[in-house]
Amino acid sequence: MRVVIQDNYDKMCKWAADYIAAKINSHKEDRPFVLGLPTGSSPIGVYRELVKKNKAGELSFANVITFNMDEYLGLPHEHDQSYWYFMHDNFFDHLVDMKPENINILNGMTDDPEKECADYEAKIAACGGIDLFMGGIGVDGHIAFNEPFTSLNSRTGVRDLTTDTRIVNSRFFGNDPEAVPAQALSVGVGTVFDSREVLVLINGHNKARALAATVEGAVSQKWTCSALQHHNAAIIACDEAACDELTVGAYKYFLDIERGERL
Numbered sequence: 600m601r602v603v604i605q606d607n608y609d610k611m612c613k614w615a616a617d618y619i620a621a622k623i624n625s626h627k628e629d630r631p632f633v634l635g636l637p638t639g640s641s642p643i644g645v646y647r648e649l650v651k652k653n654k655a656g657e658l659s660f661a662n663v664i665t666f667n668m669d670e671y672l673g674l675p676h677e678h679d680q681s682y683w684y685f686m687h688d689n690f691f692d693h694l695v696d697m698k699p700e701n702i703n704i705l706n707g708m709t710d711d712p713e714k715e716c717a718d719y720e721a722k723i724a725a726c727g728g729i730d731l732f733m734g735g736i737g738v739d740g741h742i743a744f745n746e747p748f749t750s751l752n753s754r755t756g757v758r759d760l761t762t763d764t765r766i767v768n769s770r771f772f773g774n775d776p777e778a779v780p781a782q783a784l785s786v787g788v789g790t791v792f793d794s795r796e797v798l799v800l801i802n803g804h805n806k807a808r809a810l811a812a813t814v815e816g817a818v819s820q821k822w823t824c825s826a827l828q829h830h831n832a833a834i835i836a837c838d839e840a841a842c843d844e845l846t847v848g849a850y851k852y853f854l855d856i857e858r859g860e861r862l
């Protein structure tokens with residue numbers, strides 16, 4: 600696992616956007632680049648940087664297919680807290696050459712969630728699998744909506760949200776945890792794990808315990824993000840603020856090993 604420590608949030612976002620752009624631009628295979636995407640506050644700066652590159656003509660999305668991580672169950676597209684709305688508002692609507700038919704987001708209004716999730720997995724496979732999955736994590740280490748104690752082999756499916764997550768996410772729902780949907784559709788830990796590369800953004804003091812558990816803790820279903828320790832090509836991009844709970848040895852190691860600033 601690589602851990603790329605940047606001074607602050609803006610630098611972390613620039614680093615991640617440069618990395619993603621380099622991957623898309625160097626994609627030579629005879630099929631579109633398949634990119635997994637998250638929602639949340641963490642990726643907003645990365646989306647801003649990717650849009651900048653796209654508008655400047657440095658990065659094209661014409662040959663990119665996207666799959667989002669998750670969606671609240673029961674929220675329609677036009678709801679301003681649906682992840683469909685978030686992705687269009689923060690990213691897709693600003694890109695000059697993203698093809699709408701290449702955007703995949705789980706449908707929170709489906710009347711058959713099992714089929715919706717099975718079809719999503721099948722579509723990922725039909726596209727050749729995900730080349731790079733960008734993710735964020737919750738303060739409890741959940742990746743997508745894979746809450747603590749979700750199987751590390753899980754596939755796309757319905758997830759019950761914990762009270763903790765509903766409280767944390769209530770900031771977007773008038774500070775009322777009851778207003779946060781109780782369930783979501785989410786890719787599984789196994790779905791993320793199957794991606795050729797995974798890039799997870801972890802920033803801010805409130806993620807310090809989660810970063811330490813992800814990088815230095817035991818691989819455990821209690822911290823679902825820790826599954827990435829077994830991935831062959833996982834990168835954590837983080838800021839200084841999130842490093843507070845790392846051991847000094849680990850912190851120094853990652854700074855030292857990244858000193859060459861390889862991309």
Ligand code: GLP
Pocket residue numbers: 637638639640641642668669734735736737738741742743744764768
């Ligand atoms: C939600 C999403 C996750 C996201 C997490 C962290 O729970 N389902 O995919 O990673 O929030 O969000 P933030 O980046 O706002 O801390």
